[in-house]
Amino acid sequence: MLKQNLLSRLFSRGQGGPLVPQIYSRVVNRPLLVEPAMADALIDGWLRGGVEAGAGGEPRQILERVGHVAVLDVSGPLIARAVEPVCGVAPTSYEGLMLAFDEIEADANITHVVLRLESPGGEAAQVFDLTDRMAELRSRKTLVAMVDDYAYSGGYAIAAACSEIWVTRTGGVGSVGVVIGHRDVSEANSKAGIKWTYVHSGAMKVAGNPNEPLSDEARGFMQGESDRLYELFTTSVARYRDMPVEDLRATEAGILFGQNAIDAGLADHLGTFRELMAELQGGSYTRKRLQQSAGSAQVEADQASVERSAAAGEGGKVESDPASEIPGSVETAVEPLDAASLAEQCQQHGLSAATAIKERWTTSQLEAAVERAQEIRNLCTAAGMPKLAAEYITAGAGIEAVRGELASLLARGPNLSTRKPAGNHREAKACATTYAAVYARRNAR
Incomplete structure (x- = not known):
């Protein structure tokens, strides 16, 4: 008891x-x-x-x-x-x-x-x-x-x-x-005189329920x-x-x-x-x-992207991100760029002017954003999905997040690494990542 x-x-x-x-x-x-x-x-x-x-x-x-x-x-x-x-x-x-x-x-x-x-x-x-x-x-x-x-x-x-x-x-x-753990209480139910019956639509609807032994289909899933x-x-x-x-x-x-x-x-x-x-x-x-790994090879996702690009005859080369190999630091106090100048330069480099003005970017921040944008373009081109770059850049996604998402997209199926880029805006938007949405929401706050 x-x-x-x-x-x-x-x-x-x-x-x-x-x-x-x-x-x-x-x-x-x-x-x-x-x-x-x-x-x-x-x-x-x-x-x-x-x-x-x-x-x-x-x-x-x-x-x-x-x-x-x-x-x-x-x-x-x-x-x-x-x-x-x-x-x-x-x-x-x-x-x-x-x-x-x-x-x-x-x-x-x-x-x-x-x-x-x-x-x-x-x-x-x-x-x-x-x-x-x-x-x-x-x-x-x-x-x-x-x-x-x-x-x-x-x-x-x-x-x-x-x-x-x-x-x-x-x-x-x-x-x-x-x-993943599955709990099978069917024998305990039987000893207690309890019998479960499920009325369901869809073969997998009750797959993995605890009142029946784990089926082959449920185990495979x-x-x-x-x-x-x-x-x-x-x-x-x-x-x-x-x-x-x-x-x-x-x-x-x-x-x-x-x-x-x-x-x-x-x-x-x-x-x-x-x-x-x-x-x-x-x-x-x-x-x-x-610092110890500064002379090491590119991370696996970049290596895979470059190899895919070479195989496709694109000759794309993914550059490393300098910011990821040096200690993080806080920029010394300097005057931010004026709004008009920021808007003009952001438009020139395909960056979000609203974000730059809101955060009052300095010259060094703008330069870092331009480098990040170019790195994202390189990554997307190397992965065979160049049209995704604009949405990543506009959303303010980070390079590590882009690398991870592209690697995930390429790993989902044998045809993704050689698929054609999205032919129109609707197709490109369908390919847009959850990361882009997350960063867009964050930047809109």
Whole structure:
């Protein structure tokens, strides 16, 4: 018989609804980027009332600020959207982190951001929207992941999107994989004398339901989705980390600790949070990993694009982004360009004059935007989709986001790499990415 406190925990009123349905709907039959053993322990703890949902809650505000350094605490399981806590503190959400990065980007006094990570991962939904945003932001701010003491799966995806990763001697990273769990209660129902019957339209409508054994069709669908997200996960991390995707897949979603993680290319620096903050406050900190890899080959997505272009006889060449290879810095105080001059030059280079005037661009900001626009044109041309460049540029999309989206488009099917560019505006708009829409909405605020 269930104890009274457990019953009240599972079905109490006034706390955002029953706990069991909330957990069940988030973890069963859904792809997760989470370390399975830790996930099982967390779920069991929630059900038995032994643990809270998360340690740090929503990082809507900068939790700590030391001079020019902002510190964000990313602890516990990760979910896509903010929720009201059933009890205790709500888990950290990708949505909340996105808002925190918006606040950080708007603060010109912040040049470095430290993410203190202690997370087993969580939901797959929206994590790559967050990490692509982070990879784009790191061209202007230095993002440092401090793994003390673990960042697994979805937590590692966030760490990989940073400029570099510090890990303690006991710290663990990895678990780069996808898991989907299915709960089969058909035998328990049978013993209890319960028989479920579904009346449905559409062969897959009830696929994967818990009251029947998992069918071959449902298993095939889940495996296909798991494989699709695994491809997205590994290629994204390889792009962020500038490492061969084969090396990442060779880990087989395993976990590596301390120096072993560094040797495998999954982390960059051995140290503690105290040591990291001391170096940051000393004023001599630079992006060590990016400097060390300055002479390395282009990231995998660019290599693939150039190879496709050469095969198509286009001879396209993708240039590297200088801003992604130097430390983020805040521009010294200079006078912004006048509105008329900005409008004229933005029109000349195909940039958004409204955004430039609103943000009061300086000469150096304009020059950086022009370089970014040219890089985006090069990327789209190399990928065989040159007409997408204008929409990316107008929307203000970052180079890392464009690289990721083009790589994703090219990976969706065998014909995409050689397809003809959109023949009209309607076709081009149909190809427009979710990133373009996201950046357009952000710039319109």
